Amino acid sequence: MNDTLSVKRVTPVQGMITSKPVALARRKSKVSRELNAVSAVLAREITLFFKSPGTIIMSLAMPIIMMGMIGGNMMQNMSSGLGFQLGEFMLVGMLVNMLFMTTTMGMATLVDDHETDFNQEMLVSPVSRYSLVVGKILGASFAAIVSMAGTLIVGLIMGITLHIGQLLLILALSPLICLSGGALSMILIGLIKSKKTANFAVMIITMPQMFLSGAIIPISNSHGALLVLSRLMPMTYCLDLTRAVVYAGTPEYNSVVMFNPLINFAAIVGLTMACLIIGTYFFARTEKNR
Amino acid sequence: MSLIEVNHLVKRYKGANVPAVDDISFAVEPGEFVAFLGPNGAGKTTTISILTTTLSLTSGEVKIAGFDVKHEARQVREHIGIIFQKPSLDPNLTAEENIRFHACLYGMCGYRPAFKLMSLAYRRRVLDLAEIVGIQDALFKPVKKLSGGMQRKLEIIRSLIHTPEVLFLDEPTQGLDPVSRRGLWDYINDVRRQYGTTIFLTTHYIDEAENVDKVCVINHGKIAICASPDEMKRSLLHQELILDAEQRDDLLDELTGLNLSYKANGQVVVPFSGTTAQEVIAGLKTPLNTLKIHEPSLEDAYVEFLHITGGAIQ
Numbered sequence: 328m329n330d331t332l333s334v335k336r337v338t339p340v341q342g343m344i345t346s347k348p349v350a351l352a353r354r355k356s357k358v359s360r361e362l363n364a365v366s367a368v369l370a371r372e373i374t375l376f377f378k379s380p381g382t383i384i385m386s387l388a389m390p391i392i393m394m395g396m397i398g399g400n401m402m403q404n405m406s407s408g409l410g411f412q413l414g415e416f417m418l419v420g421m422l423v424n425m426l427f428m429t430t431t432m433g434m435a436t437l438v439d440d441h442e443t444d445f446n447q448e449m450l451v452s453p454v455s456r457y458s459l460v461v462g463k464i465l466g467a468s469f470a471a472i473v474s475m476a477g478t479l480i481v482g483l484i485m486g487i488t489l490h491i492g493q494l495l496l497i498l499a500l501s502p503l504i505c506l507s508g509g510a511l512s513m514i515l516i517g518l519i520k521s522k523k524t525a526n527f528a529v530m531i532i533t534m535p536q537m538f539l540s541g542a543i544i545p546i547s548n549s550h551g552a553l554l555v556l557s558r559l560m561p562m563t564y565c566l567d568l569t570r571a572v573v574y575a576g577t578p579e580y581n582s583v584v585m586f587n588p589l590i591n592f593a594a595i596v597g598l599t600m601a602c603l604i605i606g607t608y609f610f611a612r613t614e615k616n617r
Numbered sequence: 618m619s620l621i622e623v624n625h626l627v628k629r630y631k632g633a634n635v636p637a638v639d640d641i642s643f644a645v646e647p648g649e650f651v652a653f654l655g656p657n658g659a660g661k662t663t664t665i666s667i668l669t670t671t672l673s674l675t676s677g678e679v680k681i682a683g684f685d686v687k688h689e690a691r692q693v694r695e696h697i698g699i700i701f702q703k704p705s706l707d708p709n710l711t712a713e714e715n716i717r718f719h720a721c722l723y724g725m726c727g728y729r730p731a732f733k734l735m736s737l738a739y740r741r742r743v744l745d746l747a748e749i750v751g752i753q754d755a756l757f758k759p760v761k762k763l764s765g766g767m768q769r770k771l772e773i774i775r776s777l778i779h780t781p782e783v784l785f786l787d788e789p790t791q792g793l794d795p796v797s798r799r800g801l802w803d804y805i806n807d808v809r810r811q812y813g814t815t816i817f818l819t820t821h822y823i824d825e826a827e828n829v830d831k832v833c834v835i836n837h838g839k840i841a842i843c844a845s846p847d848e849m850k851r852s853l854l855h856q857e858l859i860l861d862a863e864q865r866d867d868l869l870d871e872l873t874g875l876n877l878s879y880k881a882n883g884q885v886v887v888p889f890s891g892t893t894a895q896e897v898i899a900g901l902k903t904p905l906n907t908l909k910i911h912e913p914s915l916e917d918a919y920v921e922f923l924h925i926t927g928g929a930i931q
Contacts (some may be wrong), residue, residue, distance in 0.1 A: 367721035
C-alpha cells in the first residue's frame with residue numbers, strides 16, 4: 328500500500344461526502360489508551376515549549392539567577408565552618424529546586440487552558456483525569472529538565488562539577504521529583520481560575536519549598552514550626568534523596584543527608600500520591616461544579 | 618431505547634435563588650435531529666453541559682446511550698462529540714495538531730510527533746474532512762492565525778474524528794458568515810445521512826432548526842414545548858394570504874361577507890386555517906393585483922410562543 332499522502336490532494340466536490348471516509352478504529356486496551364492520552368498531553372506541552380521563545384529563555388535564565396546569582400553570592404559569604412563544600416551542596420539543592428519550580432510554573436498553564444476553554448476539550452474526553460494531570464506534569468517536567476541542564480552548566484562555569492554517575496542518578500530521579508512538584512502544585516492551581524492568582528500561587532508554592540526544604544540553606548538545626556513545615560514539604564525528601572545519591576560513600580554524607588533513602592523514597596511516593604489525588608479531584612471538581 | 622433520556626433534571630448553581638434548569642424531562646431517539654431553543658439565560662447551555670458531562674447535575678437522571686452521566690461519565694464521553702459555544706482549541710497549536718491531540722485522547726490512533734508519522738488512516742481521514750469543510754489550506758497553520766469561521770470548521774472536524782453517536786452542537790454557527798454557515802450545515806446533514814448521527818443543537822438562528830425532527834423550547838429553566846416544527850407552527854400560527862386590489866373597498870366588503878378576518882396595513886393580510894388558499898380566493902370576485910401566500914416560519918412560531926408564554930428572560 329502506498330503510505331504517502333499529499334497534503335494538497337483535491338476531492339471532487341467541496342461540501343459533499345463523496346466516499347465513505349476511512350474509519351479510525353478505537354484502541355481496545357484501556358491501559359494503552361490511558362498511556363496514549365498521557366503521551367498526547369505530554370507531547371502537547373513539549374510542542375508548546377518549543378513554540379514559546381519566552382518559556383525557553385526563562386528556562387535558561389532561571390539557572391543564571393538561581394545558581395549564578397543567589398548561589399554564587401551565598402558561596403562567597405556563607406561557606407565557612409559548614410563541614411562540607413557549600414558549592415556542591417547548593418548545586419544539588421538548586422537542581423532539585425529548579426525541577427520543582429519550573430514544573431510548578433508549567434502547571435500554572437492549566438489556568439491558560441481554562442481561559443481558552445481548552446480544559447473543556449480535555450475533560451470531555453473519555454480518559455482518566457489522572458492521565459490528563461500526569462501528562463501535564465510530565466510535559467511541564469521537560470522545561471524543568473532544560474532548566475536543570477542550565478543549572479549544571481552554570482555550576483560548571485562556577486567550578487562545581489558532579490561525576491557522570493552522579494548526574495545520571497539525578498537524571499533518573501528527576502521524573503519522580505517533577506511528579507512530586509507537579510502534584511503538589513495541582514492542589515492550589517487546580518482551584519485557581521485567573522492567571523494573576525496563578526502567578527501568585529507559583530510563588531506561594533515554590534518560595535517556602537526553596538527556603539525550608541534545605542535547597543540552599545542547611546536545615547539540620549531547624550526547630551519549632553519551621554521544622555514541622557520542612558517535614559511536610561515533599562521537596563525536603565526529594566532533596567535528601569538526591570543528596571543521599573550524590574554524597575553516597577563520602578565523608579560528608581552524615582553531615583548533609585538527614586534521612587534513610589528508603590524513608591525519603593516512601594515519603595516522596597506517599598506525599599506525591601496524596602497531592603495527586605487531592606489536586607486532580609480539585610481540578611476536575613472546580614471545572615465541573617459551578 | 619432512547620439515545621438521550623432526561624428525567625426530572627434540575628441544576629441549581631451555587632448561590633442562585635432559582636434553578637437554571639428546573640425539573641425538565643425529554644427523550645431523543647437514535648438518528649433524531651433535535652433543536653433545543655430558548656432565549657438567553659433560559660438554560661440551554663446548562664442542559665447541554667450536563668448532557669456532555671462537563672457540568673454536574675443537582676438532581677434528576679440523564680442517560681446517554683444507556684449510560685448514566687453521573688456514574689458512567691466515561692462511557693457517555695465515548696459516545697458523544699461536542700462543539701462548545703466558545704471555541705475550545707489550543708491557539709498555539711496548528712489546526713492539525715489540535716485534531717491529532719483530540720484523536721489520541723479518544724484512542725483513535727497512537728500519538729506520533731509529526732503528521733507524516735501518523736497512521737495512514739488518520740492522515741486520510743484528516744485530509745478528507747479538511748477538504749470537505751474547506752480548511753485544507755489552513756491545516757498546518759497555528760489556530761490563532763485562523764479566522765473565527767475557520768476555527769469553527771476546525772472544531773467540526775475535531776468533533777467528528779471519532780465518529781460519535783450523538784453530536785452536541787452548542788450554537789455552532791455563532792460568528793460564521795452565511796456561506797460558511799451553509800457549508801457547515803450541508804456537511805452536518807451529510808454526516809447525519811451517512812452515519813445516522815443523532816444531533817442535539819442549540820442555536821439562536823431559528824432558521825437552522827427548520828428541518829429538524831423535533832424542537833424543544835426551554836424558557837425560565839422549564840421545557841415549554843416539544844414538538845415537530847410543523848406541529849409547532851400549526852398550533853401557534855395560521856397561513857396568511859396577502860392580497861390587494863384596485864377596488865380595495867370592494868375586496869374588504871367581500872372578505873367581511875365571507876366572514877374572514879383581515880388586517881389592512883399597506884396590503885390586506887388574511888389569516889386562514891381549516892381551509893385552503895384556493896377556497897378563499899374562489900370566493901372573491903374583485904380583480905386582484907396582489908396575491909401571495911405567506912407560510913409562517915419556525916422563527917415566527919418561536920417568537921409567538923415566547924410572546925404567549927411570557928417572553929424572553931432579560
